[in-house]
Structure formats: structure tokens, C-alpha cells
Amino acid sequence: MIEPRQFYTPNDLPTAGSKKRMWRGIERGISPRRASLLFIADRRSFAYGMAAMVLLYLATVGGVTVVKQLVERAQPAELKVDGAYESAISAFERVMPSVVATASKTPPEPGRLASRQEQLRLLDAAISDLRRQTNGVDLSPLTRERLRQLYSIKLQILQQMIEQGEIEL
Amino acid sequence: MQEETLWISKAREGDQKAFRALYDLHVTPLFRFLRQFTSETAEVEEWVQRTFVKAFEHLGSFDGRARFSTWLFTLGINEMRMDRRRAQRAPFGPIAEEDVSSSSIGPEEFEWDETMRVWMRDLDETKRAVFVLYEVEGYSHAEIAEMLGVGESTSRTILSRTKRYLKDRWRNEGIKR
Numbered sequence: 001m002i003e004p005r006q007f008y009t010p011n012d013l014p015t016a017g018s019k020k021r022m023w024r025g026i027e028r029g030i031s032p033r034r035a036s037l038l039f040i041a042d043r044r045s046f047a048y049g050m051a052a053m054v055l056l057y058l059a060t061v062g063g064v065t066v067v068k069q070l071v072e073r074a075q076p077a078e079l080k081v082d083g084a085y086e087s088a089i090s091a092f093e094r095v096m097p098s099v100v101a102t103a104s105k106t107p108p109e110p111g112r113l114a115s116r117q118e119q120l121r122l123l124d125a126a127i128s129d130l131r132r133q134t135n136g137v138d139l140s141p142l143t144r145e146r147l148r149q150l151y152s153i154k155l156q157i158l159q160q161m162i163e164q165g166e167i168e169l
Numbered sequence: 170m171q172e173e174t175l176w177i178s179k180a181r182e183g184d185q186k187a188f189r190a191l192y193d194l195h196v197t198p199l200f201r202f203l204r205q206f207t208s209e210t211a212e213v214e215e216w217v218q219r220t221f222v223k224a225f226e227h228l229g230s231f232d233g234r235a236r237f238s239t240w241l242f243t244l245g246i247n248e249m250r251m252d253r254r255r256a257q258r259a260p261f262g263p264i265a266e267e268d269v270s271s272s273s274i275g276p277e278e279f280e281w282d283e284t285m286r287v288w289m290r291d292l293d294e295t296k297r298a299v300f301v302l303y304e305v306e307g308y309s310h311a312e313i314a315e316m317l318g319v320g321e322s323t324s325r326t327i328l329s330r331t332k333r334y335l336k337d338r339w340r341n342e343g344i345k346r
Contacts, residue, residue: 030188
């Protein structure tokens with residue numbers, strides 16, 4: 001074994017200036033690394049946050065769907081029928097051209113048309129009133145029967161208007 | 170040693186002061202060792218800087234099974250080798266297997282003489298590295314083998330051949346001086 005002091009010459013050893021210079025270079029080299037570590041940590045927690053958010057969203061959607069299905073299953077049959085009836089009328093109204101808009105373009109009997117328009121307007125108002133009153137929870141058989149009648153009358157009027165060419169399809 | 174372990178664990182967490190303490194402890198041995206392979210001070214400084222930056226970046230991979238200095242020297246030697254490859258200078262690598270069969274020379278048969286310093290420059294870098302690491306820096310053959318990527322027995326043989334070479338040359342030329 002040779003003593004380092006015996007082996008190395010002063011020229012082999014770093015001077016104080018050399019040590020300082022090297023440390024400055026090292027500091028420059030490791031500082032961005034620290035920032036980058038910090039950035040990676042931030043990015044990782046951001047990714048975790050995003051993943052947690054997605055999971056939370058999916059869990060919420062799942063929960064809402066399950067609750068909705070449970071509520072729908074718990075609905076009485078009458079309410080389900082009412083709902084279906086309302087949906088059917090709404091769908092029908094959507095595909096029908098607006099009676100008011102088309103009636104003016106289709107004379108020949110302006111008096112009868114005006115009368116039908118008035119009937120429809122009154123029927124719509126009555127249906128709206130009843131819907132508002134029931135607010136989707138009133139299951140009174142009388143109210144349901146009344147609503148069905150109104151829908152039925154409205155459909156009959158619309159049917160007559162189509163058959164007699166008073167509405168352009 | 171315990172202090173060093175503490176600095177390492179703090180430096181791993183990004184503590185620059187702890188890393189500075191490690192630098193202060195190891196910069197001189199690393200510098201003087203690498204200095205044996207170039208006459209350019211700037212080149213040694215460059216290797217040392219890169220070695221410490223790499224050490225900081227890869228502290229997580231240091232498992233503590235070897236000494237920290239062994240790990241650091243391995244990084245330093247790799248930095249030097251990389252530069253050697255880039256500059257296409259003399260190779261600094263493991264010696265061929267056929268070279269690893271030589272008569273050995275016992276520790277009692279070798280004595281360092283100042284004149285041998287000059288002949289050290291004539292040795293290839295692997296021989297020079299093994300000699301300095303074992304005889305001057307006090308690393309074991311197992312540690313040297315890890316640093317240089319050679320077998321432990323290869324390290325022993327290289328050392329033995331190097332010492333024989335220096336001794337023979339000293340007998341032939343040194344005594345005349």
C-alpha cells in the first residue's frame with residue numbers, strides 16, 4: 001500500500017478554486033433536476049386527481065342511474081301509463097306541422113279552420129292546466145281520466161284536419 | 170460512515186446541503202484518481218462535475234451494498250470511458266482473457282519508488298487504474314472488479330503484472346539513475 005501523500009503530487013490535487021468551480025457546475029446541473037422532480041411530482045398528483053375525478057364522475061353517474069331506475073320501478077302502474085301517454089302525444093305534436101302556421105296557407109273554409117284552431121288552443125290550455133295541477137304526482141283517477149279525454153279529443157280534431165286536407169304534411 | 174449514510178439519505182430527498190457534504194468528502198480522491206488519465210485539468214474537472222451530477226440524479230439506484238465511494242468511482246470511470254470513446258482515444262476496457270494468466274508477485278516483493286511515476290504513464294489505462302485503485306486508494310479487488318467491469322481474478326492478475334513491470338523496469342533503469 002502506498003500512502004496517497006507519497007504517490008500524488010500537488011498537481012494531482014484539486015485547488016480550492018477548482019473545487020468551487022466544479023461545485024458551481026454541479027449546482028447548475030442538479031438544480032433543473034430538482035425542479036424537474038418537483039414538476040414530476042406535480043404532474044403525478046395532477047394525474048391522480050384527474051383519475052379520481054373520472055372515478056367520482058362514473059360513480060355518480062352509476063349512482064344516479066341506479067336511483068332513477070329504483071324510483072321508476074317503484075312508480076305505480078297508473079303513473080307509468082300516464083307518462084307513456086304524454087310522451088306519445090308530445091312525439092305526435094313534434095312530427096305534426098304547426099296547425100296555426102299551416103292553416104292560413106290552406107283555405108278554403110276559413111271559418112271552420114278558425115274554429116278548429118280555437119278548439120285546439122282551448123284543449124292545449126286545458127291540458128296544460130291539468131298537467132300543472134297534477135305536477136306528476138297526483139294519481140287521482142278522475143284527473144287521469146280527464147287528461148285522457150282531452151288528449152283523445154285533440155287527436156280526433158287533428159285527425160279530422162289531416163283527413164280533410166286542412167293541414168299540409 | 171454513519172454521517173455519510175445520513176447525507177446520502179438526505180441528498181436522495183433533494184437536500185443540496187447534504188449532497189455538498191458528500192461532494193466535499195469525495196471530490197479530492199475522485200479528482201486525484203481521474204487526474205492520472207489526463208494532463209488537462211479542465212478535462213478532469215469536467216469528468217468530476219458530470220460524475221457528481223449523475224450521482225445526484227441516480228442516488229435512488231444506490232442500494233448501499235457497496236461503499237458510496239466505490240459507486241462514485243464507477244460513475245467517474247464511466248464518464249471518462251465515454252469521453253475516451255467519443256474522442257476515439259486509447260481504449261479503456263477489460264483486458265482479454267488470454268492476458269489473465271501470469272506469474273504473480275507478492276506484496277513483499279514490491280516497493281514503490283518515486284521514479285516509477287514516470288513509467289506509470291507508459292501503462293495502459295486499465296493497468297494504471299487497477300494499480301492506483303488498489304495500491305494507493307486502498308480498494309479491494311472485488312471493488313475494483315465492479316468499478317472496471319472485469320473479473321476479480323483479472324484485477325489481481327493485472328495488478329501483479331503491473332507491479333512486475335514496474336519492478337523490472339526499476340531494476341533495469343531506476344537503479345542507474
